[in-house]
Amino acid sequence: MRFVEVPPSWPAIVRIVAGAGEREVAEFLDAGELGEIMALRAVERRHERAASRIAAKSLAIDCGLVDRASRIRFTKSDARPVVMIDDVENALHVSFSHTAGIGAAALSERPVGIDLEHERTIDRRATKFFLSSEQLASATASTLDNALLHWWCAKEAAFKQSGEHPTLLRIPLTLERETPSGLVLRGPRNSRVETARLTDDVVVALAVEP
Numbered sequence: 001m002r003f004v005e006v007p008p009s010w011p012a013i014v015r016i017v018a019g020a021g022e023r024e025v026a027e028f029l030d031a032g033e034l035g036e037i038m039a040l041r042a043v044e045r046r047h048e049r050a051a052s053r054i055a056a057k058s059l060a061i062d063c064g065l066v067d068r069a070s071r072i073r074f075t076k077s078d079a080r081p082v083v084m085i086d087d088v089e090n091a092l093h094v095s096f097s098h099t100a101g102i103g104a105a106a107l108s109e110r111p112v113g114i115d116l117e118h119e120r121t122i123d124r125r126a127t128k129f130f131l132s133s134e135q136l137a138s139a140t141a142s143t144l145d146n147a148l149l150h151w152w153c154a155k156e157a158a159f160k161q162s163g164e165h166p167t168l169l170r171i172p173l174t175l176e177r178e179t180p181s182g183l184v185l186r187g188p189r190n191s192r193v194e195t196a197r198l199t200d201d202v203v204v205a206l207a208v209e210p
């Protein structure tokens with residue numbers, strides 16, 4: 001198992017795990033969690049789900065939130081993930097994302113959203129489903145490689161963070177600046193949304209409320 005390096009300037013609330021093996025699965029996940037994972041049909045999805053949960057649990061231990069993995073687990077409320085510590089719902093916010101066999105988690109006292117997207121071409125005709133005309137103009141003017149994918153990824157992260165917009169199209173996002181590997185945007189409830197290239201073929205976005 002390895003931790004995929006996240007942009008060094010990002011807050012230490014993100015962990016991304018690749019290649020989790022049987023040893024780590026046994027170390028971090030209990031029988032109930034394993035049962036939920038095994039209920040997923042696709043084998044790759046099982047690996048990714050295990051990786052995202054190991055990411056969140058190992059982060060919680062390293063932050064000093066819990067002293068062992070068995071004390072923290074994750075449930076859902078209206079599809080949104082919820083943190084449980086010692087079987088009691090906790091006020092911390094958590095977000096998960098998966099792609100290409102890797103799993104990511106973000107854990108924060110503030111509402112947070114994380115998203116991973118595998119490299120692909122987004123058909124310009126599909127942009128009307130997720131970008132306003134101003135946002136499309138911003139993306140079109142970008143010098144970034146595959147800027148549309150960065151915008152999609154930013155929208156998904158902001159969707160998970162905000163919880164109050166029914167579709168990606170409705171998510172307010174304004175570009176503040178570009179970095180060599182991504183975008184810095186202002187999102188819902190004044191959140192800071194950043195995208196970056198994680199690997200040659202994966203883009204990551206993080207949305208955090210101030």
Ligand SMILES: CC(C)(COP(=O)(O)OP(=O)(O)OC[C@H]1O[C@@H](n2cnc3c(N)ncnc32)[C@H](O)[C@@H]1OP(=O)(O)O)[C@@H](O)C(=O)NCCC(=O)NCCS
Nearest residue numbers: 049079080081096097098115116129156159160167168169
């Ligand atoms: C929910 C959604 C954000 C998931 O994103 P995805 O890229 O398919 O999958 P990811 O692996 O990145 O994220 C999955 C995780 O999102 C989380 N999630 C699901 N619904 C969520 C919600 N409403 N709020 C916050 N997090 C949510 C879950 O934790 C899930 O992981 P888990 O099942 O292991 O717990 C996405 O499917 C979605 O609905 N997007 C917005 C809707 C929309 O406008 N779609 C049309 C655009 S054209």
